[in-house]
Amino acid sequence: MNQPVLISTALGLSAPDVEALIQGATIAAVAEIFLDPGQEFALYFRNDFTPQRPPESSDQPTEVAETVKIVAIARCEGCQTITDRNSLSTLSRLTLWSLEDLEEIIEDQGAIFLAHLRVDRLSEAIALAFHLPTQDRIGTPIALPVTIAVADSVPVLSDRTFAYRRSQLEQFLLPLHPELDALQGAIAQLARSQPTAQNLDDDLQQFLGFGNPVPVSSEDPDLTWISTIAPVGHSQDTDGFAKLVRQGLLKLGFSGPELLPEFLIAGEGCDFYCETPYLMVGQCKAKNPKTAIADNPAQLLTRAANHLGTERYERAIKWIVAAEELTVDVLNVAIKNQMNVIRPETLQSLVHLQAKYKGSVDLLKLKQCLRQDPYGWADDKVNSYIDKVKESIELRSRIIKLVKRHLENARLELAGVEALHALYVSSYPHHFIALKEMHEILIELSSPLTGYLGRIKGSDWHSDRFYYLRDLSL
Structure with a gap:
């Protein structure tokens, strides 16, 4: 003291x-x-x-x-x-x-x-x-x-543990995991003399819903190379650009040995390929000031189709990441074969978003975006998806701030779903969300993997109580 x-x-x-x-x-x-x-x-x-x-x-x-x-x-x-x-x-x-x-x-x-x-x-x-x-x-x-x-x-x-125990007493809430509650109490005592037990204590508190948030790095070190995707794409470094594109796809959550930066798909007519979480194939083309794209879509159509087989090729999401302009004929080939052509800046923006807000890019929703018209130049629809993700992040940031402000102003430790929803509706009348959606977002933000809010589980979802842990910086 x-x-x-x-x-x-x-x-x-x-x-x-x-x-x-x-x-x-x-x-x-x-x-x-x-x-x-x-x-x-x-x-x-x-x-x-x-x-x-x-x-x-x-x-x-x-x-x-x-x-x-x-x-x-x-x-x-x-x-x-x-x-x-x-x-x-x-x-x-x-x-x-x-x-x-x-x-x-x-x-x-x-x-x-x-x-x-x-x-x-x-x-x-x-x-x-x-x-x-x-x-x-x-x-x-x-x-x-x-x-x-x-x-x-x-x-x-700790403050969080005490608040959790006190809430249980005040509301007569039995622990959902009594054995883990007892184990956490024993581990907490051991952690005082055995620092190696602290990580286990932290994990148990996070799982039980009252631990301090996991420290989050303020800056992803990958942002350094992510910021070079567009500049290298507009250079003549074709191999370097291909490696950066594959790194970016790995960062987004695609996986497979074919995406490793050093991997080369010789003679297959494609620069990247993977099957997880879904089949995807594509090419990239760095800037060549002397020519427009003349053969990339055709190569992707013929050689990759031969490699994958017609049925698998048709199922695959097809990308072309290119800094060059498309000729009319090439654009028609891309549109007819449902190819998405995006500029390096668009890919960089997408990967940058994922690096700043881990898990924000949902690859299945991105797949839905890429499966929709228009094909050919697809920057607008991908950027529209990026904007929707940013709006979703801004919504969550507003809710976190609202929880924090409400608890401070009312001098409370916990806040209920309905009170928070009523306050949100009055504070942001032009951004209405339903009560059930509000609860789902609060649950998401109080997950141990996010750690922006904490939750004391009630007898049903209406009686859940939440408390503030940390801000979501924009």
Whole structure:
């Protein structure tokens, strides 16, 4: 901690409860009275006392001073008053107490005061001797004889983990994966002394839906060579351009040994070819200032068709990436045989988009785009697809900002789907989206693989709750 925390009140709990709190197995404690949010306490084992009796010869009345061991400090973040007996079975599964213990508490007190404690573990225990009230019971705050200053402590749980556990208690939500929840808690403790366990802890938190987002590199190093696609395409470096085109296709998600930059398809009449995720074949032509394209479509039609066979060739997506102009006859051949001719700048824009926003280019949707008219020069339809992808990214960026702004303004930790949708509709009336689509986008943004938002899963999609993690920069 940067500044010492001054603690003047203590909270005595049973040894198992304190141990569970400092191990991160729970964030809840049953208090004797309602605890106000913001109160800070020294935690000690209420049943771990060593009496220190005065000498028998003393003329003073016999009193017993107790030595208590303070092992952690805790801040009350909230206190639930539970009176509904129907909720006790779920509460038992979310805490360390048996159903019988909870029923006994509610029978005795009329209510359960469930304190949500944010615990910091001390590097060294502090022993204090003082007189405890004779009527003191477990879970009752008492005044310390002296104020203690705590400057060296470590949070037991991260902000995200604590928020996740607290949301479970507040909404009585049972974990979807109790075994993984338990494993994550054990791994989190191991990670403190074994740094190699931290990656596994991060992965488990991401899967369970409350971990910190995976750090994302601010700049893809491939952007350097991607920016050379168009310039090399307008040079006379035919081989260099062919290698860059294949690299670009690999970056988009096409795969196959034929796309490796060093691979050459000698005598086959095509410069690139692959079968995953679908059959694709094509040629590229760097700029030659003296000629227009005279034979590329014809070569692709005859030689590649012979190589693939007529049926497979007709199924294949056919590309020509060319910096040169097409003659009228060549253009007609390309159109008649459903060939897509694009300029190097268009391919560069497509690959650049994929590098900036990984996974944004959907190859199946791109296939639909390339399967539609017009054929021949296809820059307009490919650029139209690029614009749609950018609009989709902008929409997601707006939603992330909206979640962040709403939580900050309302001073909330979580926000529901319907509240966010209503806020979006009022904020962006000219960009309407349906409630169900809003939820689908929120789910996408809260995936561990994206990590822009976090999600606490509800009983159905209407009760899902979301929180902000990081921005989507445009």
